[in-house]
Amino acid sequence: MRIENTGIDGLVMDLKPLDKITGQHAFIRAGQWDYERVTYDYKIGSNEKNITYYIRVQGYATSGDVDRRDAVIKLLTPLLGKHYYPHGIEYGEEENFPESLVERAQTLLTNLANELKPLAQEKGN
Incomplete structure (x- = not known):
């Protein structure tokens, strides 16, 4: 499920402060990256x-390299997913999510966005 209107979608910022702030909000990147993409869960x-x-926040490098930690990342619309052990995570709109969970996700993402925005660059492609 896409979580719209959080203020995260389209933010563009350097990887190092992005990693720091997301980590402070318990969004963990861990090994979920490649040279051009990042995922925070x-x-x-x-x-x-x-x-x-x-709650998943994904982004891709508009310049630089994630591995070298010099990437500039553009963030995408966050997702709410349901992990079915052992099959994996489903993000589809047909999934059923408790309203309290959706509200919690919205709040967590809005709080994250409020800390990211002062460090973000102009929204770009």
């Missing part, structure tokens, strides 16, 4: 058997 446990939710 926020894990939310569930009382449902074998279910975990993830």
Whole structure:
């Protein structure tokens, strides 16, 4: 499920401060990157058997290289996903998400965006 209107979609910023701020908000990049893309995940446990939710923020390098940590990253619209163990994460609009979870995701992402915006560059391609 796409989480719209958080202020994150389209932000462009240097990788180092992006890593720092997302980490401070418990959005973890870990090994989820390649030379041109990054993915930050926020894990939310569930009382449902074998279910975990993830808020995912993805981005791609408009210049530089993620591996060299000199990339400039453009962020995409965040996603809310449901992980079905052992099958993987589903992000489809047909997924059922509790309203309280959607509201929590919106709040977490808006708070993250508010800290990212002062360091962001002009929105670009």
